[in-house]
Amino acid sequence: MAKRILLDVDTGIDDSLAILYLLASPDAxxxxxxxxxxxxxxxxxxxxxxxxxDLADADDIEVALGAAEPLAIPLRTTEDTxxxxxxxxAQLPASPRPLSDRSAAQMWVDQVxxxxGELTGLCTGPLTNLALALRLEPNLPLLLDRLVIMGGAFNHPGNTTPTNEWNIHVDPEAAKEVFDAFSAVPPGRRPVVCALDITETIEMRPDHLVALAEAARSTPPELVNEDFDTEWRSAATNPVIAYLTDAIRFYFDFHHSYDLGYLAHVHDPFAAAVALDPGLAVTKPATVDVELTGRLTRATTVADWAGMWGREPNADIVIGTEPGIFFDRMITxxxxxxxxxxxxxxxxxxHRR
Known part of the structure; x- marks a missing residue:
């Protein structure tokens, strides 16, 4: 039976691929x-x-607008990424469809x-909306079937500061409220956390785009590289492939500019895949908290793996996966x-002709 997914996104490039992955999945x-x-x-x-x-002909799915700012600090965005x-x-036509009449936080509450016990929550952006929803419905952790979070960095460098990951960095107060709220859930309800430790091993490369085009029977095959001009745009016959080529090529260029290779860490679609099939990930329980006061470490996710704090685990952190399995599934x-x-x-x- 298909899993019912409530998705919370800050739709950039990899969020958009996560949306397409979910729409493409018969188990979602x-x-x-x-x-x-x-x-x-x-x-x-x-x-x-x-x-x-609209690109995916899925205009019946409700989209609700969330808060304009994080809980306690000004918003920081990342158009450079x-x-x-x-x-x-990529440039897509503006949708004529209106947004939901209810806020994102209220949609969370109404849905659960x-x-x-039927919904899987999947958060691939900052946790602001979920924190606001928890204020409206403190029982939300027990009303969800499971929560999957893309966020944090544990035994791994950050991608925003030396110690913290982007989603947590944008709204650390919200992240702390979320992890604190899940401190009393039973083991089977603990959030599954896909942190940078694993998501930076999910390296999408130009040949994955070619494989996607071949799976879609889109022509011509386009193997992009770092020498392509920024003005170049895909000529793919398939609109979804053309979109993905133009969107992800920017992500390749960004990673390449930081000497990470001509590749892209596609964090969010991996989290979507784990939400549908937890068997893709090896997890380890830990108690997670978020540093809010450190001058150098604010917004860092800290995991107590050994129970030193004397607090029950509130998260199952992904510590292993097989990236090839994910990419085969995503491409298919x-x-x-x-x-x-x-x-x-x-x-x-x-028919119109």
Missing amino acids: ELVGIAATAGNVPAPQVAANTLAIL HGPQGLGY RAHP RVGALARRLDMEHRSDME
């Missing part, structure tokens, strides 16, 4: 999407999310109350979705 039912300020401001996140849903609008070099699923959408579009155009 996407019941709603909350837009969180993070990679770009919340209104742009919502616009990007609607545009991706994800592009001026958050989607790299309406479907107790998203490639098939892209092919099906293109065939349906071509069929519709033929």
Whole structure:
């Protein structure tokens, strides 16, 4: 039976691939999407999310706008990583569809109350909306089936400061409220945390884009590299493949500019895959807290692996996976979705003639 997923995103490049992965997965039912300020401001996140849903012909999924600012600090965005609008070099038409009448936090609350024990929450951006939802419904941790978080860094360098990861960095107060709220849940309800320790091993490369195009039967094959001009745009016949090529090529360029290789760490689709199939990940329980006062370490996620604090574990941290299995699954699923959408579009155009 398909898992019911409530998704909370700050839709940049890898969030958009996570959305497409979920839409391409027969074992997922996407019941709603909350837009969180993070990679770009919340209104742009919502616009990007609607545009991706339109691209995938999934315009029946509710998108709710989240808070404009983190709980206690000014918003910091990262257009240098994800592009001026958050989607790299890609440009999608603005969606004509309106946003939900309810806030993102209220959507969280309404959904878990309406479907107790049935929803998997998946957060691939800052945790602002979820923290606000917890203030409205303190029982939310027990109403969810499971929570999966992309965020944090434990035995690994940060990607925003030497010790912290972007999603936690944007709203550390929200992250602390979330981890604190899950301190009393039973082991089977602990959040699964996909931190940089693992997500930076999920390295997407140009040949993965070629494989996606082949799976979608899109032409021409386009093997991008660091010598491509920033003005170059994909000529792929398949709209989803053209979008992904232009979006992810920006991500490749960003990583290359920091001497990380011509690749992209696709954190968010991996978290989506784990939400659907926890068997993709090896986890270890720990008590997680978030540093809020350190001059050099603010927003750092700290894991007590050995029980030194005398507190029960409140998270299952992913410590191992096989990236190849994820990429095979992602290419198969998203490639098939892209092919099906293109065939349906071509069929519709033929009928109109």
